[in-house]
Amino acid sequence: MKKFALTAVMAAMLSGTAMAEDVKLGILLGFTGPAESLAPGMANGAKLAMKEVSDSGLLLGGASVSSTEADSTCVDAAAATAAAERLVDAEKVDSLIGALCSGATTAILQNVAMPKGVVLFSPSATSPALSDMEDNGLFFRSSPSDARQGQVIADILKDKGIESIAMTYTNNDYGKGLADAIEANFTAAGGTVTINAAHEDGKGDYGAEVAALAQAGGDVLLVAGYLDQGGKGIIQSALDAGAFEDFYLPDAMIGESLVEAIGEDLNGAIGSVPGTDSNGAATYVEMAKAAGFEASPYSGEAYDAAALTLLAMQAAGSKNSADFKDKIFDVANAPGEQIFPGELAKGLEILKNGGEIDYVGATAVEMIGGGEASGSYREILIDNGEITTVQYR
């Protein structure tokens, strides 16, 4: 494989690199804001895929792939729009990978991606609202919608024999969408949601919020917030007041920084995060380690988003969004040869020869509906200060 890649690079260098037009992708993530600790791992994931494709020298007759980063923030629509506009107008990127949060993604889709006709591929925007939004076929995501996560969470809670939950969500598109999905599914399954209250991020003190949650009661406190922000504050306050001892953590609450900040009191908390037991996931973790970074949550999704974008370009034989946007479903789904992480060169080669591929990638991505991953989830348990996997759903 290595040898093959090496020859490919040599071949590319010798033949017509100068002929091919280079491809430039914009990485647009919330490098600052309530989920900032997730962004570096995601950017590294996307860049890993780009480097792999670039090194193979097979893309569009030997095009090299470069990237440029911008901060979309998480909820600031104006900042997200400005950052996306800069990438598209000034940096002349061919396609966008991002954004991290649903609010920023919606703003970029409506204000930049659609008017300018550029494909937007988000690794981690999970709001159900994005499924039905008008997108001219330009929006994709390698993560599933929270409507699906709501179902999975209700299943996990029922399996654990949990009858009632108190729920608080971060007051934005992501939090509200997820909380509604969970409430609908959990109540339909016969559970009780004692309270479903919003919390604001960035406050110094969550004592009053926790007091209200504690009075409503429940077997478990479900915190649909952000791990670096209000979510952490709520859990800390709940533990301080002795209000709750058991927690449920949805995707945006899972990360090492939370486990470190809260310490041993978080042991026993359960949660769910998009993930898969396919071989691709394990391969990706190894690849990330070799490249010198941690495969943090949504890092694999970012790798897949970048890989799918580039593979679709190869399939369409063009880096124009209008041309390759229709190819993303083709390369992501069967039929065709299965492509795992680290095998992007093979995929490019097959596509070049007019063959078909079924991209599996780091997260066993399968595109459905309006261009989103069907979604498998990893059920986790915080055990002894470690995030451990219970099973995949």
Next chain:
Amino acid sequence: MEFINALVLLTNYIILPAATYGSQLALGALGVTLVYGVLRFSNFAHGETMSFGTMITIMVTWQLQSAGVSLGIFPTALLALPVGIFVTVLLLLACDKWVYRFHRQNNASGVILLIVSIGLMFVIGGLVRFIIGPQDQIFADGSRFIFSARDFKKATGLDEGLALRTTQLVTIFTAAIVVTAVFWFLNKTRTGKSMRAYSDNENLALLSGIDPDRVVKVAWILTAVLATIAGTLYGLDKSYKPFAFMQLLLPIFASAIVGGVGNPLGAIAGGFVIAFSEITITFAYKKFISYVTFDAVQPEGLVQLLSTDYKIAVSFIILVIVLVIKPTGLFSGKTL
């Protein structure tokens, strides 16, 4: 038993948190009121001054922690406080020398000084974020609890838990000591008396030979002491986040105005009034009612007057009501 449970519930979720928060607000409001009394303007930079003092304290705390110094169960930050206070005093004296003095010598009105203080608020806020960054900082150490809710339940056999955090105890005690010291200073010492005289009637005070520069300097020093202590206590008890101090400005001003601006006693009372109203109005009384009514009534809803989203609105509403009905505040300070 039911009644004791209800009492424990209220203590855990209302009385202790509100008393702690009230102490922090009282110290902050005392600083605002002092500047208003002596220098006659509303100091909007007070929140960021608290942030600055806390930042210095945090950095010294980190030094102490890495040197292996600790205070046992109490947070090391208490040892670092004097340094934080000292640097904040220097900052405020520098601000006075280079900014406020110019306007004071030109007999600028209170409104101009207020606008100047807003400018300084942004400068100090920017400085803080430049030095320590905008993210959360954790600097509390020592033991987290005097006793935790779990210990309490086990020891008493009650259904409701009561947690007493070390920082809550430290906050209430420190605030009590500081407030006593400030009152002693204002009422018993010569400098304190001259400050009160200057605040009461500037011209008369000048005629009787009080040095105005000295009074102003002492007022800034006291403000720095109060701001640093209030900020550090808030940071220890909750968490240190530079942006939170800008949000704290509203409840602090509300406290000062409710009590009567310029009146130190009013500032303290105002702090507790605001803290208790914020927490009691947004509290859900469902469990409490079911305890005190011996299961006769089981409320369906949460029995919450106002959602916690509107917590900040409570201090705003109180502020407006006081300004409309009794502009001089509870303890008749000067009107704004």
